[in-house]
Amino acid sequence: MSFTIRESAIMTPAIKLAKKKGVHFNVHQYEHDPANTNFGLEAAEVLGQNPNLVFKTLLFSLNGDPKKLAVAIVPVSGMLDLKAAAKAAGGKKAEMADPQIAEKTTGYIVGGISPLGQKKRLPTFLDSSAQRLETICVSAGRRGLEIELAPNDLLSLTSGQFALIAKE
Numbered sequence: 001m002s003f004t005i006r007e008s009a010i011m012t013p014a015i016k017l018a019k020k021k022g023v024h025f026n027v028h029q030y031e032h033d034p035a036n037t038n039f040g041l042e043a044a045e046v047l048g049q050n051p052n053l054v055f056k057t058l059l060f061s062l063n064g065d066p067k068k069l070a071v072a073i074v075p076v077s078g079m080l081d082l083k084a085a086a087k088a089a090g091g092k093k094a095e096m097a098d099p100q101i102a103e104k105t106t107g108y109i110v111g112g113i114s115p116l117g118q119k120k121r122l123p124t125f126l127d128s129s130a131q132r133l134e135t136i137c138v139s140a141g142r143r144g145l146e147i148e149l150a151p152n153d154l155l156s157l158t159s160g161q162f163a164l165i166a167k168e
Contacts, residue, residue: 012141013107013117018149021157025149028137032111032144039111040076043137043146051077054137054146055130057113059102059122062091066098069105071124071158073115073138074166078127081167088125088163112142115158124160126151131162 018025030046032039040056043049054076062068063086070089072080086094099110107119115124115138130136130151138154140147155161 010142010145012114012145014114014139014141014147015117017117017157018147018153023149023153023157025147025153026135027140028146028148030144030146037111039139039143043139043144044076047137047146049137051075052129053133053135055127057115057139059097059106059113060085060089060094061097061101062086062089063093064095066101067105069097069101069122070094071115071118071122071160072165073124073126073130073154073160075127075129078166078168081165084163084167085125085165088161088165089123108139108141109143112139112145114139114141114147115154115160116147117141121159124155124158125163125165126155126160127166128162128164129166130154 036042044051044054058072082094137146137148
C-alpha cells in the first residue's frame with residue numbers, strides 16, 4: 001500500500017475509503033479562492049495539472065425524478081452530455097441534480113463533492129477518456145483538496161463503470 005498525504009490535508013471520507021481499501025493515491029491540497037466557482041478548472045490551474053487529467057464530479061437526476069440520482073465524472077476541460085449520461089444510467093432523460101439534494105445525498109458541499117465516500121452509494125459513470133490515463137484527479141471531499149488515483153481504482157472504489165458521457 002502506498003499513498004501520500006500532506007500533513008495539513010484533512011482526512012475526508014473519500015481519503016479514508018481509499019486508505020482503507022489499500023489503493024495507491026496522492027492527495028493535493030491548495031488554497032481555494034472563495035470567489036472562484038469553477039472549482040475543477042481552478043484545481044487544474046492551481047495544481048499545474050492538465051485540465052484533461054482533472055475530473056469533476058457531477059450529479060444528475062433521471063427521468064424527472066429529483067431523487068433518482070447518479071454520478072458522472074468528466075474532465076474539467078469538457079462538459080457532461082446529459083443525453084449520453086441518461087443512456088449510460090438506463091434512463092430516457094437526465095438533468096443536473098438540485099444542488100441541495102446533491103449535498104444531502106453525498107454528504108459533501110458543491111465544489112467539493114467527491115465520487116468517493118458518499119453517504120449514499122449511487123450509480124457512478126466515469127468518462128471513457130479516463131481509460132487511457134495512468135492517473136486522474138478528482139475531488140477528495142472538500143474545496144481545495146484533490147485525490148489522484150488510477151481510473152480503475154476509482155471505479156473499483158465506487159462500483160462504477162466507464163461510459164462515453166463527456167462532450168467538448
